[in-house]
Amino acid sequence: ATRIVINNDTQATSLKGQTWELFKREIEAELGPRVQVQLHHSGTLYDQRGQVQALQLGAIQFIAPVAGIYAATAPKLAVLGLPYLLPTPRALQAVIEDEDLSRALFGELRAKAMEPVAFWLNGHRDVGRRGTPILRPADMRGVKIRVPAGANYVEAFRQLGANVVTIDWGEVPTALAQGVIDAVEPVANAWLASKLYEIANHITRIGYVLDFYVVCTNKAWWERLPAATREAVRRSLGKATEWNWANTERINEEAYQRIATLGATVHALTPEQRAEWREAMRPVWARLGNPLLGEEVMQRLARIGETHG
Amino acid sequence: MPEPAAMLLRLIDRLETFGMAFFFSAALIAGVAQVVARYVFNAGVVWSEQAFVKFTVWACLIGAARAVRDGLHVRVDLFLDRLPPPARRAAELANLAINLAFCGTMLWAALGYLDFLIAVGTTNVESGVPEWVAYLVTPLFLALMCVRYAALLPATLAPPGGNPWQPDGPPPPAPAAR
Amino acid sequence: MSAAVATAVGLFVLLAVLGAPIAVTLGASTLVALLLFDPIPLPLIGQKILSNIDSTTLMAVPFFFLAAAFMETGGIVRRLVALAQALVGHWRGGIGMTGILACMFFAAISGSSGATVAAVGGIMIPAMIRQGYSRRYAVGSMTTAGSLGILIPPSIPMVLYGFLTETSIPKLFVAGVLPGIVFGLLLMALARLLAIRERVPVAPRLSWAERRAAFRDALPALSLPALLVVGIYGFPAFEVLGHRVGGGAIFTPTEAAVVCTALAALIGTLVYRDTTLAGLLRTMLAVTPRVGMIFWITTMAILFSFFLTQEGVPAALAQWLVEVRMPQWLFLLLVNVVLIVAGIFMDGVPMILLFMPILFPAAVELGVDPLHLCIIVVVNIELALISPPVGINLYVSSTIANVPLHEVVIASLPWVAVAFLMLLLVTYVPWLSTFLPGVLF
Numbered sequence: 001a002t003r004i005v006i007n008n009d010t011q012a013t014s015l016k017g018q019t020w021e022l023f024k025r026e027i028e029a030e031l032g033p034r035v036q037v038q039l040h041h042s043g044t045l046y047d048q049r050g051q052v053q054a055l056q057l058g059a060i061q062f063i064a065p066v067a068g069i070y071a072a073t074a075p076k077l078a079v080l081g082l083p084y085l086l087p088t089p090r091a092l093q094a095v096i097e098d099e100d101l102s103r104a105l106f107g108e109l110r111a112k113a114m115e116p117v118a119f120w121l122n123g124h125r126d127v128g129r130r131g132t133p134i135l136r137p138a139d140m141r142g143v144k145i146r147v148p149a150g151a152n153y154v155e156a157f158r159q160l161g162a163n164v165v166t167i168d169w170g171e172v173p174t175a176l177a178q179g180v181i182d183a184v185e186p187v188a189n190a191w192l193a194s195k196l197y198e199i200a201n202h203i204t205r206i207g208y209v210l211d212f213y214v215v216c217t218n219k220a221w222w223e224r225l226p227a228a229t230r231e232a233v234r235r236s237l238g239k240a241t242e243w244n245w246a247n248t249e250r251i252n253e254e255a256y257q258r259i260a261t262l263g264a265t266v267h268a269l270t271p272e273q274r275a276e277w278r279e280a281m282r283p284v285w286a287r288l289g290n291p292l293l294g295e296e297v298m299q300r301l302a303r304i305g306e307t308h309g
Numbered sequence: 310m311p312e313p314a315a316m317l318l319r320l321i322d323r324l325e326t327f328g329m330a331f332f333f334s335a336a337l338i339a340g341v342a343q344v345v346a347r348y349v350f351n352a353g354v355v356w357s358e359q360a361f362v363k364f365t366v367w368a369c370l371i372g373a374a375r376a377v378r379d380g381l382h383v384r385v386d387l388f389l390d391r392l393p394p395p396a397r398r399a400a401e402l403a404n405l406a407i408n409l410a411f412c413g414t415m416l417w418a419a420l421g422y423l424d425f426l427i428a429v430g431t432t433n434v435e436s437g438v439p440e441w442v443a444y445l446v447t448p449l450f451l452a453l454m455c456v457r458y459a460a461l462l463p464a465t466l467a468p469p470g471g472n473p474w475q476p477d478g479p480p481p482p483a484p485a486a487r
Numbered sequence: 488m489s490a491a492v493a494t495a496v497g498l499f500v501l502l503a504v505l506g507a508p509i510a511v512t513l514g515a516s517t518l519v520a521l522l523l524f525d526p527i528p529l530p531l532i533g534q535k536i537l538s539n540i541d542s543t544t545l546m547a548v549p550f551f552f553l554a555a556a557f558m559e560t561g562g563i564v565r566r567l568v569a570l571a572q573a574l575v576g577h578w579r580g581g582i583g584m585t586g587i588l589a590c591m592f593f594a595a596i597s598g599s600s601g602a603t604v605a606a607v608g609g610i611m612i613p614a615m616i617r618q619g620y621s622r623r624y625a626v627g628s629m630t631t632a633g634s635l636g637i638l639i640p641p642s643i644p645m646v647l648y649g650f651l652t653e654t655s656i657p658k659l660f661v662a663g664v665l666p667g668i669v670f671g672l673l674l675m676a677l678a679r680l681l682a683i684r685e686r687v688p689v690a691p692r693l694s695w696a697e698r699r700a701a702f703r704d705a706l707p708a709l710s711l712p713a714l715l716v717v718g719i720y721g722f723p724a725f726e727v728l729g730h731r732v733g734g735g736a737i738f739t740p741t742e743a744a745v746v747c748t749a750l751a752a753l754i755g756t757l758v759y760r761d762t763t764l765a766g767l768l769r770t771m772l773a774v775t776p777r778v779g780m781i782f783w784i785t786t787m788a789i790l791f792s793f794f795l796t797q798e799g800v801p802a803a804l805a806q807w808l809v810e811v812r813m814p815q816w817l818f819l820l821l822v823n824v825v826l827i828v829a830g831i832f833m834d835g836v837p838m839i840l841l842f843m844p845i846l847f848p849a850a851v852e853l854g855v856d857p858l859h860l861c862i863i864v865v866v867n868i869e870l871a872l873i874s875p876p877v878g879i880n881l882y883v884s885s886t887i888a889n890v891p892l893h894e895v896v897i898a899s900l901p902w903v904a905v906a907f908l909m910l911l912l913v914t915y916v917p918w919l920s921t922f923l924p925g926v927l928f
């Protein structure tokens with residue numbers, strides 16, 4: 001039987017964990033005893049960074065980290081996480097389907113033994129703090145905020161004069177509870193699962209980055225796979241992806257409803273307020289994006305973002 | 310021990326001493342600077358955490374090699390202590406061979422990974438430093454381990470009696486225990 | 488059990504008996520089993536050597552180690568011990584009980600057990616020996632009491648458990664308080680009992696003037712723990728000339744270790760002037776190889792866990808527990824047995840990652856409170872940290888007191904008995920874990 005080892009860096013109950021479980025069930029239903037699927041959750045096999053190399057070396061067959069994790073190997077991908085550049089799933093879809101853009105962005109991955117096979121959504125990143133809400137970009141000045149390690153996240157809040165730190169996600173609850181940091185900015189489902197809303201009880205839906213996962217497989221393994229098996233795996237991936245896209249928004253909305261009933265306040269932004277955030281963070285696009293992709297490609301991305309905004 | 314070998318070991322002594330002192334001090338400074346920058350100047354330094362962790366790990370791994378020379382590596386010698394001297398010597402020889410083979414294989418694995426990192430060209434996102442630079446300590450420390458174990462060979466081959474792992478007697482107590 | 492796992496465990500035992508270093512025992516058995524049965528590219532093993540120890544939270548151990556050593560060379564330990572002796576030295580077992588109490592207080596600062604043994608044991612083991620306590624008493628008590636570091640909040644394993652099972656971390660922290668105090672009190676009772684049986688010497692009772700002098704001399708030294716508490720928990724905010732000061736904490740528990748080291752160095756060289764920069768450097772050079780040894784074991788222990796995960800051992804064990812239908816009391820007993828056996832080969836973090844995803848839902852279905860289960864798991868991890876051959880507390884103690892591993896194990900036996908009693912208590916008295924959270928939340 002073909003062995004397919006999947007390394008999931010989030011827990012089994014997370015949105016991504018559920019998508020992987022569905023993928024596993026679909027493959028098993030399609031191929032039965034011809035495959036042996038091993039799905040490891042919570043990064044028990046390889047951590048976030050280590051999994052990329054394990055995939056490149058062929059020890060595992062599928063991973064789906066956030067785009068930023070690939071940035072160490074393929075720096076251009078960081079552009080997709082620029083604040084408010086590609087604000088909706090449709091904008092992301094348009095970029096993926098654009099052949100030129102896709103080649104420009106994902107060529108590096110292919111050159112480094114990886115084949116991107118799907119894109120899964122995680123949701124919009126929203127900022128939250130204890131005690132008083134952060135409603136306007138000016139409110140960020142001097143706030144100690146934790147973001148994931150990645151230039152796109154760091155620069156977005158630096159631009160607003162925040163004090164940005166990138167401590168480990170695992171240290172966040174203690175650091176937030178003890179006041180080492182004031183604010184965090186995960187997506188809705190992570191707000192709920194991590195229970196961070198118990199401490200940072202004012203969440204503002206700035207949605208500055210649409211987080212998504214790039215599902216990759218090992219290129220050589222993928223190409224060596226018998227055509228029929230590859231097609232079956234692709235179909236299973238398609239079904240998992242379809243479920244993911246169809247349910248992400250619902251799951252995140254339900255998460256916020258639940259958080260609101262549990263005592264935290266979720267603030268929505270008016271279109272004007274949102275535009276203010278967007279304009280405040282926008283200088284980051286050129287600063288980070290132009291050196292990586294050139295002005296022309298960046299403008300094209302910005303147009304796609306505006307069309308599907 | 311032949312003179313060139315003794316000279317090599319003295320050189321390694323100095324290298325280890327310098328490495329441990331330099332990197333541990335650097336880690337201490339980076340760690341304190343991080344707290345001061347964040348609390349006093351309200352400014353986060355994105356790479357300081359990386360530097361703090363990497364410097365500490367560098368210092369400690371070099372220390373692990375020094376620990377071979379000083380006979381500090383924890384092991385179960387409960388059963389060995391009951392063996393008659395010739396049998397003990399044979400066991401210790403086997404032990405040394407296993408250590409050398411293991412550290413050699415690990416060194417090979419580390420070099421393989423180093424080669425991979427250079428070929429792929431990954432860079433740490435926070436600090437902008439190529440990952441193979443931060444990784445260099447691993448093959449270095451494993452090579453030092455191999456040399457340190459090889460240096461124990463004469464004492465292990467010598468007539469049975471002493472403990473070849475601690476040829477100069479038991480190590481001095483930790484500073485806190487003095 | 489698969490051939491790969493049997494090979495690894497067999498080799499592990501063989502190498503341990505042969506007297507190979509613990510790191511090699513773990514690493515070589517993993518390596519051989521992997522290469523024979525389930526090869527992964529060798530460079531990935533190279534990757535794991537470094538990535539297994541490349542973590543911020545782990546750095547608390549080397550720095551508290553170094554802090555304790557600086558406190559010794561800088562004369563801080565001498566003064567703190569003199570103060571403790573002035574206050575409780577006339578009481579049989581007074582210093583021994585002070586050691587346990589110090590572990591409880593330190594546990595409220597540090598989230599790791601290894602760091603607790605390194606910091607408090609680094610000070611108290613030599614202090615007890617100098618007082619005339621047996622080495623066995625000193626080593627045994629600190630190895631075990633140090634494990635309080637993860638039961639009394641903050642606690643790294645609790646944070647991980649909370650993340651993984653979506654349980655409120657503040658509630659988990661509160662759940663650990665009562666069991667932590669009970670465990671501490673039990674250990675203090677044993678400390679007194681053993682001190683009486685051992686007839687440890689008693690110092691003459693000092694006059695209040697002498698006590699005041701000891702206190703004055705120790706004042707700069709006492710500022711260190713005081714600053715740590717303020718740094719980690721913060722202080723009430725106040726305003727000076729319209730400028731708001733304080734409120735939140737200043738540093739994370741890991742950073743606390745670094746700050747503690749720096750302050751110990753400053754107090755030792757500038758306030759007490761017991762040492763110089765050169766003296767500190769010598770201390771650092773003596774400490775680094777010992778921490779390096781522990782790092783080398785740690786990375787190989789995590790490699791061993793990786794191998795067991797890849798072979799699906801923890802998942803299979805947990806699955807078996809879940810599938811056999813049984814009453815709650817038996818389920819909890821078997822959870823303990825499985826975790827104790829796992830604890831022989833691995834330390835805390837992998838245990839939570841590997842077992843909880845399967846055991847947690849099953850336990851909840853049987854009506855076990857998530858807070859209750861967490862405390863059971865944490866006490867099991869405490870046992871794992873002091874059960875040979877893989878247990879970081881043992882290595883730290885062995886290194887501080889300069890005694891062989893098996894002597895540390897023997898020294899810990901009476902104290903471990905109390906730990907087992909504690910495990911039974913938290914397993915079958917859920918009230919201990921759930922009462923305080925129920926009152927506070």
Ligand code: NA
Pocket residue numbers: 593594595596597598599635636637638639640641642
């Ligand atoms: Na603690």
Ligand code: NA
Pocket residue numbers: 830831832833834870871872873874875876877878
């Ligand atoms: Na253990």
